[in-house]
Amino acid sequence: MAACVPAELGGMGVESLHDAILGINRLGRGDGSTAIATAMHVLYTWVLTRAWRAATAAGDAPQAERTASSLRQIGAGQMVQCSPQSEPGTDMLHPFVEATKVEAGWHLNGRKLFGTLSPAASHMMIICRVRDAQGSFRRAIASVASGSAGIDVKNNWDALGMRASGSHDIVFQDCFVPETALREDGPWGEWTEGSLSGQMAFNMALVAAFLGIAEAARDLAVLTVTRRRRGQNSRSVAERPAIRHLIAEIEIDLAAARAMLGRTATMADAFFSQHPAGRVPLGELHELMKDFQCTKWFVNHKAIEIVDRALTASGGAGYLNSNPLSRLYRDVRAGPFMQLFSPNEAFEYIGKITLGIDPRLSD
């Protein structure tokens, strides 16, 4: 969990997005739920490290110390953070969860969905809205300790797959947030550098996890067709041209998915090392986001197809619960639902950026 904490603050010093998501990818090969739950925390740390570096470079000592303190705790294994994003009936730019001013802080009210990692997290980062002096909404981010009064983790995650991810609903009812634990992040409903780059980092790790699931399915398929023998002469099914065709289709899609994710991560590393936190040009960030959205859609889509073909290659065997392919088939289908963006919105976003049209989400 300390992978992305700088070495000087007690971590492993992984500051490349490419390398961070590679670790998540390897977890994904073993277990998808573990991978996406870990990603929630690890990529948050990556964001925090960028903030710390920027504050240090800018000579902003208080902010540098605040971020360093969190990173040291994470490095010491004392802090695990989750950051549930989705809410019923709205998108990520327009959170309905609201922080209202009370003495010395805020009261948080509302409901988050898909709170992956929530059972294990010591802290939660909650995107919400607050009213400014004019009564307009602004986006804000509140950090609360998991056991605080007014937080109810519903323990209700019961889904087709990703069953070990703990993605429960989380309900906030007058949950107190101290003054210093909430910071504003631009106008409600507008893209900001923070929301775009954070979302990209989180989601790139999720995509890496789903690619890992596909890689595991591919390995199982190759193993199965190599070992499985059928018929009177007990010949290996690998000798059947139809099986080889199927395996070739898997190889092609896997090579394409890996190439795309690798390319996007490398481009992101180049981009983010050129632009420290707080100084990222928003237009170029949208271009990068567009590229990532192409990658996200493609890799998630191909990961599903790869697992599907691995299931076909298994004969009926993979349909049984005793066979890990049946779990991979359920798990991998979660990929496209991960915001930002769902397939329904990704095409619209990609098309708009490509054609030079304002990418705001319609409400």
Added chain:
Amino acid sequence: MAACVPAELGGMGVESLHDAILGINRLGRGDGSTAIATAMHVLYTWVLTRAWRAATAAGDAPQAERTASSLRQIGAGQMVQCSPQSEPGTDMLHPFVEATKVEAGWHLNGRKLFGTLSPAASHMMIICRVRDAQGSFRRAIASVASGSAGIDVKNNWDALGMRASGSHDIVFQDCFVPETALREDGPWGEWTEGSLSGQMAFNMALVAAFLGIAEAARDLAVLTVTRRRRGQNSRSVAERPAIRHLIAEIEIDLAAARAMLGRTATMADAFFSQHPAGRVPLGELHELMKDFQCTKWFVNHKAIEIVDRALTASGGAGYLNSNPLSRLYRDVRAGPFMQLFSPNEAFEYIGKITLGIDPRLSD
């Protein structure tokens, strides 16, 4: 269960394959497991009725009476039949389950997989092999009562989907089959009229069931996007072009799948009414089987895609177990595994028949 029993023998008189599978399709809209389990019995009855009509027409009184007796029992609700086909390590033309001669009958030994309906069946129809006088294998069909000694229904069905279908393993150990309850059906490893037309009828019903699952998913998708509202202005998601695009894709695929299955069933009805049981030209039957295999592959494939798109249309909601779409997604994936044929073999068969090449399965 008496749908395909002739009216004069106490049934509903559905002798059109088209109409029989239409009934299974409607069950499939409600529950896939129920539909495929019912299909096992109902289409067996359809086969039996054809045998009865042929025996009657040919003046073969003993055979006519045997088949009529079974049909009357089915009509009276006293007999439910399952017919497990798959076995580990071999294909349908080369069963390894073997009947060996004992006094007054046979001993059945071996294992069947995917014994759908087995918990509810009063009788089982078991495809097996026997040795003839020269020591060569021949295919045979044995009928046994479910509670007979030497039958062990393993109660081990635990799969990704179709969980209520009772598709347990069934193990036979020296299970006694009376002389009259086993009949030969041609050389082992060769297509016969009986195996081809029986398989086609069973499978056409299964395809209809999977189409029903897709139709249910489509209805859920339309309902969801019509009712679901999002954003500040609480607008229906049906107003989003991306959602309409998705729904249109579902409509196109569903129309194509329905058209194909309807056409094949109509052609099969024309074919089978022209050719009574026992007088079916094998070459033309392979042509019809080829057409059906095109339909089977296409409809199963499209059914999976339709459910997948319905899941996408649902947003994340369909991924939750509380939403029936998650069950439909697991159930519909069983379709392509249903023999005859798996996707790995169907393309080979279709290609061979089209190009005039001997369609024997390679061992």
Added chain:
Amino acid sequence: MAACVPAELGGMGVESLHDAILGINRLGRGDGSTAIATAMHVLYTWVLTRAWRAATAAGDAPQAERTASSLRQIGAGQMVQCSPQSEPGTDMLHPFVEATKVEAGWHLNGRKLFGTLSPAASHMMIICRVRDAQGSFRRAIASVASGSAGIDVKNNWDALGMRASGSHDIVFQDCFVPETALREDGPWGEWTEGSLSGQMAFNMALVAAFLGIAEAARDLAVLTVTRRRRGQNSRSVAERPAIRHLIAEIEIDLAAARAMLGRTATMADAFFSQHPAGRVPLGELHELMKDFQCTKWFVNHKAIEIVDRALTASGGAGYLNSNPLSRLYRDVRAGPFMQLFSPNEAFEYIGKITLGIDPRLSD
């Protein structure tokens, strides 16, 4: 050309849409350009015959006689009609070609694109707009003889495929249309029974032509792989599993395309015989149009894929101009461009009708 003229008026009496497009389909197997050019005239005749039957049934003698007169001319081979639809910069519901009132008639001005059959047509049916007393536009249909003053057939058709279809631009400049040769057809920009059912009939025939192209390509592919021999032992390429896989893919898609078009045409026949011209319920007509649009998109799309696979099956041979596959590849690509609708609009229309949303084209 007299296929759809009633027998009593000197034609072949084909009044079933299914049968009419079957004829076009058979032409399409031979030559795509001939098929689509013929379709322009033949389906116009089908529309005219419906108008004649309706007028006769309604006792509207003048209209019955007008339509009968045209049909008799067509039956006698004295009239061939084309009806160019497309215009630059607008859609079919909003024609810019305009008829302005002059003494004893109208002056027609504007440009039509894709005037298929124009070099051979004796008459042209031109959809245009006129202003009513209030200055609002209404849709109208003008009939003009091809050689009239003010009509300039540009002889400029030079396209990727369908090269023999004569789909030239046609420019009208103060072309005189007599009073009786123009009739109004509802508000400009609104669907009417006439525009919807006419478009459907025309387009169904076009789809049948493109299916014919695909069928021709399939036959060439089968012939090629059966005859072609390669390698030292001069073995038929049909013995290669990859070739059989390819042929099987063609068979599946072709069966699906045929099934869909057959089903839609049969449904259309049932619908139109129930509802005579002038009494068609618009809502149900949109439902039928939606079904047809599913078929149009699917069949055109599959026809392209089938020809593409046939090209693959040919090895490099099909890429040479001496091989008819290269022409089929160019011709078949025209299908999706045929209005109504282009792929860009069809999904939107299908989605709207399915979800109960007003299907008006946005301007």
Added chain:
Amino acid sequence: MAACVPAELGGMGVESLHDAILGINRLGRGDGSTAIATAMHVLYTWVLTRAWRAATAAGDAPQAERTASSLRQIGAGQMVQCSPQSEPGTDMLHPFVEATKVEAGWHLNGRKLFGTLSPAASHMMIICRVRDAQGSFRRAIASVASGSAGIDVKNNWDALGMRASGSHDIVFQDCFVPETALREDGPWGEWTEGSLSGQMAFNMALVAAFLGIAEAARDLAVLTVTRRRRGQNSRSVAERPAIRHLIAEIEIDLAAARAMLGRTATMADAFFSQHPAGRVPLGELHELMKDFQCTKWFVNHKAIEIVDRALTASGGAGYLNSNPLSRLYRDVRAGPFMQLFSPNEAFEYIGKITLGIDPRLSD
């Protein structure tokens, strides 16, 4: 044409495969025929440079001088080389063109197909077979000057696309090849380092050319939908969600295709710089070839889809010959035919390598 000649021999010193094919890709954006014709020569130069470096490193002065001499001529613009590969009725490992021993050299007889660049080449490199002392065939490579007696360039290239590539048939009839201008290259019908790595280099450049065609189509599509206005209000078609969806699909496929080709080229550069010519481990080379075959199939396939979608985005305009999209559509379809491998064989090869099965082509 001197791009891949080392700087010290008068060229531009491009020895990275990645960079060489990038140049071909840029030509492909302008004109596909020019790109593939150029590739024939440029990648041959790349192979030659590797041979020169290896001979120099090994201290093989005569071979170093022979290769250096050719490279110097190419550097000086005095030599342009084509290397036709295909023959009727056989594959690349089993050439039928044969060199038979005559005094002081050989006589070459047979026919090559698709002799791209042949009208402009000063020399031809001809893969053929010779008999060894035991009468067995061996593969050999003969170099002949284009104007030599016994060479007949048929000037018969007349194809769907790539019309400027000059891919004529070339017939050899007792064409004399001097002793020193023919060298053996291993057993006939077996993969060798030379045949595998040469084919890979050539083909990677061709794939880059086809990607360039797709990139040009994408740019035209974006330009078209941005500029094109329709309807009463003359709104840009880029405002239509269906158009944006289409553009997004293009962007996704293009990003995937670029990522894959970039990754494979980078891997190839790493591999070839680690293994000088003559010392390449064949097993690892097959692994790289498998990866490249995944890329070749995928990129060619996606390039076709991208051009197809660009055509859709153009409305009917791209179907006209005056629009460059119609040429791109014809050109891009040549990609999958380029040996090695055709789609029919690529899946088989990829499947075999993945499953550890001997990749020999079946005869």
